[in-house]
Amino acid sequence: MAQAPQRNRREGGRRDDREQSEFVERLVSINRVAKVVKGGRRFGFAAIVVVGDQKGRVGHGSGKAREVPEAIRKATESAKRAMVRIPLREGRTLHHDVQGHFGAGHVVLRAAPAGTGIIAGGPLRAVFECLGVQDVVSKSIGTSNPHNMIKAAFEALENMMSPRAVAARRGLKVADIIGRRSVQDSVGGGEEAEAAEAEADNG
Numbered sequence: 001m002a003q004a005p006q007r008n009r010r011e012g013g014r015r016d017d018r019e020q021s022e023f024v025e026r027l028v029s030i031n032r033v034a035k036v037v038k039g040g041r042r043f044g045f046a047a048i049v050v051v052g053d054q055k056g057r058v059g060h061g062s063g064k065a066r067e068v069p070e071a072i073r074k075a076t077e078s079a080k081r082a083m084v085r086i087p088l089r090e091g092r093t094l095h096h097d098v099q100g101h102f103g104a105g106h107v108v109l110r111a112a113p114a115g116t117g118i119i120a121g122g123p124l125r126a127v128f129e130c131l132g133v134q135d136v137v138s139k140s141i142g143t144s145n146p147h148n149m150i151k152a153a154f155e156a157l158e159n160m161m162s163p164r165a166v167a168a169r170r171g172l173k174v175a176d177i178i179g180r181r182s183v184q185d186s187v188g189g190g191e192e193a194e195a196a197e198a199e200a201d202n203g
Helices: 003-022 068-081 123-131 146-159 163-170 174-202
Strands: 024-037 040-052 057-065 098-102 105-111 136-142
Touching (some): 024 068, 024 146, 040 068, 040 123, 040 146, 057 068, 057 123, 057 146, 098 146, 123 146
Antiparallel strands (some): 105 136
Protein backbone atom coordinates (compact mmCIF):
# COMPACT_ATOMS: atom_id res chain seq x y z
CA MET A 1 0.00 0.00 0.00
CA ALA A 2 2.80 2.42 0.89
CA GLN A 3 4.69 1.80 -2.36
CA ALA A 4 1.99 3.04 -4.73
CA PRO A 5 2.33 6.77 -3.89
CA GLN A 6 6.12 6.49 -4.23
CA ARG A 7 5.77 4.86 -7.65
CA ASN A 8 3.33 7.57 -8.70
CA ARG A 9 5.79 10.22 -7.60
CA ARG A 10 8.54 8.59 -9.66
CA GLU A 11 6.26 8.41 -12.70
CA GLY A 12 5.27 12.03 -12.22
CA GLY A 13 8.93 13.00 -12.02
CA ARG A 14 9.70 11.16 -15.24
CA ARG A 15 6.83 12.94 -16.97
CA ASP A 16 8.19 16.29 -15.79
CA ASP A 17 11.66 15.36 -17.09
CA ARG A 18 10.24 14.36 -20.48
CA GLU A 19 8.26 17.59 -20.65
CA GLN A 20 11.33 19.66 -19.81
CA SER A 21 13.45 17.85 -22.40
CA GLU A 22 10.72 18.28 -25.02
CA PHE A 23 10.88 22.08 -24.91
CA VAL A 24 13.68 24.52 -25.60
CA GLU A 25 13.78 27.59 -23.37
CA ARG A 26 15.43 30.93 -24.11
CA LEU A 27 15.72 33.74 -21.57
CA VAL A 28 15.21 36.94 -23.56
CA SER A 29 15.61 39.56 -20.84
CA ILE A 30 15.78 40.01 -17.08
CA ASN A 31 15.20 43.45 -15.56
CA ARG A 32 15.21 44.81 -12.06
CA VAL A 33 11.93 46.47 -11.17
CA ALA A 34 10.72 48.44 -8.16
CA LYS A 35 7.28 48.71 -6.61
CA VAL A 36 6.51 51.69 -4.41
CA VAL A 37 4.80 50.64 -1.18
CA LYS A 38 3.96 52.41 2.05
CA GLY A 39 7.30 51.65 3.64
CA GLY A 40 9.36 52.60 0.59
CA ARG A 41 10.39 50.63 -2.48
CA ARG A 42 10.16 46.88 -2.90
CA PHE A 43 12.62 45.57 -5.47
CA GLY A 44 12.14 42.52 -7.65
CA PHE A 45 12.91 41.09 -11.07
CA ALA A 46 10.93 40.74 -14.30
CA ALA A 47 11.83 38.03 -16.82
CA ILE A 48 10.76 37.32 -20.40
CA VAL A 49 11.11 33.74 -21.66
CA VAL A 50 10.42 32.06 -25.01
CA VAL A 51 9.61 28.32 -25.07
CA GLY A 52 9.20 25.99 -28.05
CA ASP A 53 9.48 22.39 -29.20
CA GLN A 54 11.45 23.26 -32.38
CA LYS A 55 8.68 21.55 -34.36
CA GLY A 56 6.30 24.44 -34.99
CA ARG A 57 5.06 25.21 -31.47
CA VAL A 58 6.23 28.28 -29.60
CA GLY A 59 5.10 30.59 -26.82
CA HIS A 60 6.33 33.51 -24.77
CA GLY A 61 5.64 34.66 -21.25
CA SER A 62 6.73 37.07 -18.55
CA GLY A 63 7.05 36.69 -14.80
CA LYS A 64 7.87 38.85 -11.78
CA ALA A 65 9.29 37.79 -8.43
CA ARG A 66 11.61 38.89 -5.65
CA GLU A 67 14.32 36.51 -6.88
CA VAL A 68 15.63 35.84 -10.40
CA PRO A 69 15.03 32.04 -10.49
CA GLU A 70 11.42 32.44 -9.40
CA ALA A 71 10.81 35.15 -12.02
CA ILE A 72 12.24 32.88 -14.73
CA ARG A 73 10.11 29.95 -13.52
CA LYS A 74 6.94 32.03 -13.65
CA ALA A 75 7.80 33.33 -17.12
CA THR A 76 8.51 29.80 -18.37
CA GLU A 77 5.20 28.46 -17.06
CA SER A 78 3.37 31.39 -18.64
CA ALA A 79 5.09 30.74 -21.97
CA LYS A 80 4.13 27.05 -21.93
CA ARG A 81 0.48 27.93 -21.28
CA ALA A 82 0.48 30.39 -24.19
CA MET A 83 2.05 28.15 -26.83
CA VAL A 84 0.66 28.33 -30.38
CA ARG A 85 1.28 26.23 -33.47
CA ILE A 86 2.85 27.97 -36.48
CA PRO A 87 2.83 26.30 -39.93
CA LEU A 88 6.34 25.98 -41.34
CA ARG A 89 7.40 25.38 -44.92
CA GLU A 90 9.34 22.11 -45.21
CA GLY A 91 9.79 22.32 -41.44
CA ARG A 92 12.59 24.88 -41.82
CA THR A 93 11.31 28.31 -42.95
CA LEU A 94 8.24 30.53 -43.29
CA HIS A 95 5.60 30.01 -45.96
CA HIS A 96 5.75 33.66 -47.05
CA ASP A 97 6.94 37.10 -45.94
CA VAL A 98 5.00 38.64 -43.06
CA GLN A 99 5.03 41.80 -40.95
CA GLY A 100 3.98 42.40 -37.37
CA HIS A 101 3.33 45.45 -35.22
CA PHE A 102 3.00 45.96 -31.49
CA GLY A 103 3.28 49.39 -29.95
CA ALA A 104 6.43 50.98 -31.35
CA GLY A 105 7.72 47.59 -32.47
CA HIS A 106 7.65 46.63 -36.15
CA VAL A 107 9.27 43.49 -37.53
CA VAL A 108 9.59 42.10 -41.05
CA LEU A 109 10.06 38.33 -41.40
CA ARG A 110 11.04 36.84 -44.76
CA ALA A 111 11.18 33.26 -45.97
CA ALA A 112 14.63 32.16 -47.12
CA PRO A 113 16.12 29.33 -49.20
CA ALA A 114 17.87 26.38 -47.57
CA GLY A 115 21.30 27.20 -46.23
CA THR A 116 20.54 30.82 -45.39
CA GLY A 117 20.45 30.28 -41.64
CA ILE A 118 18.81 32.49 -39.05
CA ILE A 119 19.57 36.10 -39.88
CA ALA A 120 18.20 37.71 -36.74
CA GLY A 121 19.42 38.98 -33.44
CA GLY A 122 18.34 39.16 -29.84
CA PRO A 123 14.69 38.36 -29.11
CA LEU A 124 13.84 37.40 -32.69
CA ARG A 125 16.59 34.77 -32.82
CA ALA A 126 15.25 33.24 -29.61
CA VAL A 127 11.78 32.96 -31.16
CA PHE A 128 13.08 31.29 -34.33
CA GLU A 129 15.32 28.85 -32.45
CA CYS A 130 12.47 27.72 -30.20
CA LEU A 131 10.05 27.51 -33.12
CA GLY A 132 12.41 25.34 -35.17
CA VAL A 133 13.01 27.76 -38.05
CA GLN A 134 16.35 27.13 -39.75
CA ASP A 135 16.29 29.65 -42.62
CA VAL A 136 14.83 33.13 -42.22
CA VAL A 137 15.73 36.79 -42.70
CA SER A 138 14.32 39.29 -40.21
CA LYS A 139 14.46 43.03 -39.78
CA SER A 140 13.38 45.04 -36.75
CA ILE A 141 12.15 48.57 -37.36
CA GLY A 142 11.51 50.96 -34.50
CA THR A 143 11.96 50.17 -30.83
CA SER A 144 14.45 47.62 -29.56
CA ASN A 145 12.31 46.84 -26.51
CA PRO A 146 12.32 43.01 -26.22
CA HIS A 147 8.68 42.84 -25.13
CA ASN A 148 7.44 44.83 -28.13
CA MET A 149 9.69 42.96 -30.56
CA ILE A 150 8.46 39.55 -29.40
CA LYS A 151 4.82 40.64 -29.45
CA ALA A 152 5.27 41.99 -32.99
CA ALA A 153 7.00 38.77 -34.09
CA PHE A 154 4.18 36.61 -32.72
CA GLU A 155 1.59 38.78 -34.43
CA ALA A 156 3.42 38.29 -37.73
CA LEU A 157 3.78 34.53 -37.25
CA GLU A 158 0.13 34.06 -36.29
CA ASN A 159 -0.95 35.98 -39.41
CA MET A 160 1.04 33.65 -41.67
CA MET A 161 -1.11 31.34 -43.80
CA SER A 162 -0.26 27.83 -44.97
CA PRO A 163 -0.74 26.84 -48.65
CA ARG A 164 -3.89 24.93 -47.66
CA ALA A 165 -5.41 28.04 -46.07
CA VAL A 166 -4.44 30.23 -49.04
CA ALA A 167 -5.91 27.71 -51.49
CA ALA A 168 -9.18 27.55 -49.55
CA ARG A 169 -9.37 31.33 -49.42
CA ARG A 170 -8.77 31.75 -53.17
CA GLY A 171 -10.80 28.75 -54.26
CA LEU A 172 -7.75 27.00 -55.76
CA LYS A 173 -6.00 23.69 -55.24
CA VAL A 174 -3.01 23.36 -52.93
CA ALA A 175 -0.93 22.08 -55.87
CA ASP A 176 -1.63 25.31 -57.76
CA ILE A 177 -0.33 27.43 -54.88
CA ILE A 178 2.78 25.30 -54.34
CA GLY A 179 3.56 25.12 -58.06
CA ARG A 180 3.28 28.86 -58.50
CA ARG A 181 5.50 29.50 -55.51
CA SER A 182 8.13 27.03 -56.74
CA VAL A 183 8.41 28.91 -60.02
CA GLN A 184 8.82 32.22 -58.21
CA ASP A 185 11.51 30.77 -55.94
CA SER A 186 13.49 29.32 -58.84
CA VAL A 187 13.44 32.64 -60.67
CA GLY A 188 14.23 35.13 -57.93
CA GLY A 189 14.64 33.33 -54.62
CA GLY A 190 18.39 33.65 -54.39
CA GLU A 191 18.51 37.31 -55.37
CA GLU A 192 15.73 38.19 -52.93
CA ALA A 193 17.52 36.39 -50.09
CA GLU A 194 20.78 38.22 -50.79
CA ALA A 195 18.99 41.57 -50.94
CA ALA A 196 17.10 40.83 -47.73
CA GLU A 197 20.30 39.82 -45.95
CA ALA A 198 22.04 43.01 -47.04
CA GLU A 199 19.06 45.07 -45.92
CA ALA A 200 19.02 43.31 -42.53
CA ASP A 201 22.73 44.02 -42.06
CA ASN A 202 22.24 47.68 -42.92
CA GLY A 203 19.27 47.96 -40.60
